[in-house]
Amino acid sequence: MRPALGTITLREPRTLRDALRMLRDEGPLTPLAGCTDVFVQINFGTLRATEFLDLSRLAPLRRICEEDGRLVIGALATYTDLIRSRLVRRRLPMLVAAAREVGGPQIQHRGTIGGNVVNGSPAGDALPVLSAADATLVLASAAAERRVPFTAFYTGYRASVLRPDELLVAIEVAPVEGRQWFRKVGTRAAQAISKVVMAAVRDGTPRIALGSVAPTVVRLPRTEAALAGGAAIAAAQGVLAEEIRPIDDLRSTAAYRLRVATNLLARFWADTAA
Ligand SMILES: Cc1cc2nc3c(=O)[nH]c(=O)nc-3n(C[C@H](O)[C@H](O)[C@H](O)COP(=O)(O)OP(=O)(O)OC[C@H]3O[C@@H](n4cnc5c(N)ncnc54)[C@H](O)[C@@H]3O)c2cc1C
Numbered sequence: 306m307r308p309a310l311g312t313i314t315l316r317e318p319r320t321l322r323d324a325l326r327m328l329r330d331e332g333p334l335t336p337l338a339g340c341t342d343v344f345v346q347i348n349f350g351t352l353r354a355t356e357f358l359d360l361s362r363l364a365p366l367r368r369i370c371e372e373d374g375r376l377v378i379g380a381l382a383t384y385t386d387l388i389r390s391r392l393v394r395r396r397l398p399m400l401v402a403a404a405r406e407v408g409g410p411q412i413q414h415r416g417t418i419g420g421n422v423v424n425g426s427p428a429g430d431a432l433p434v435l436s437a438a439d440a441t442l443v444l445a446s447a448a449a450e451r452r453v454p455f456t457a458f459y460t461g462y463r464a465s466v467l468r469p470d471e472l473l474v475a476i477e478v479a480p481v482e483g484r485q486w487f488r489k490v491g492t493r494a495a496q497a498i499s500k501v502v503m504a505a506v507r508d509g510t511p512r513i514a515l516g517s518v519a520p521t522v523v524r525l526p527r528t529e530a531a532l533a534g535g536a537a538i539a540a541a542q543g544v545l546a547e548e549i550r551p552i553d554d555l556r557s558t559a560a561y562r563l564r565v566a567t568n569l570l571a572r573f574w575a576d577t578a579a
Pocket of ligand 1: 421471499
């Protein structure tokens with residue numbers, strides 16, 4: 306059941322410092338970024354929280370810049386910000402490709418990359434990109450800041466190492482060598498959640514990540530090693546089929562997902578051949 310509007314309280318910090326202090330002293334609070342996931346959860350009654358922390362005034366968290374050679378994307382950057390950013394287009398084109406396929410324009414204007422990461426749906430379109438890019442997440446609390454490799458962030462289905470007193474403030478990506486590739490397969494191009502989504506980088510050792518085939522986004526180390534070792538694509542597809550265990554759910558079947566995942570691997574390899 307939805308909480309009555311009168312029971313909802315909203316804190317509106319103007320600085321990151323205030324936001325982190327509120328999380329520490331006045332919590333538990335649920336952060337709000339673009340609200341595109343949170344509103345759905347409130348409407349479906351799956352989120353019972355009544356105390357919220359509005360991050361929308363924290364403009365510095367929306368910045369996209371380069372620091373010490375790394376691409377730094379603020380957690381509040383929207384998909385539209387990513388699409389419009391020359392820096393992201395140059396450094397991480399597979400993230401732009403993913404952003405273009407998230408929802409429709411309204412969702413792209415409001416939805417943030419930080420919300421996608423923390424929401425943690427295994428179908429989140431930005432997640433395979435961050436995994437294949439070996440991104441690092443910057444998490445901050447009132448006491449300290451820490452950096453967590455993206456591949457170590459999730460601990461299970463929509464569960465992560467993020468603590469209730471922490472915010473995701475930024476995502477850092479070291480230069481990505483090699484060709485980048487992204488493909489989303491859903492019922493239609495826009496406004497559809499992925500049935501399978503893959504992001505990959507073709508370098509000496511390829512980096513391949515899949516969404517919607519497990520409780521969390523996954524990297525495919527055995528498939529990556531097989532391709533790096535010179536395996537034929539058919540053999541690598543066999544390794545991939547052993548490496549994932551997709552499930553049947555309301556969006557698709559395990560058999561379809563497995564078939565699509567192996568087809569995407571072959572498409573990635575063909576599209577990125579020299
Ligand atoms: C119609 C529709 C279509 C959609 N299509 C897609 C799609 O194609 N692909 C896709 O991947 N997603 C899709 N989504 C889901 C959603 O838009 C994205 O996951 C979006 O990135 C969420 O960002 P947000 O800013 O709206 O997050 P919010 O809803 O504000 O927050 C999501 C979660 O993250 C937490 N949070 C947000 N920011 C932070 C932070 N900085 N630190 C700590 N916690 C934080 C919130 O507390 C909440 O738990 C769709 C949603 C809708 C309603």
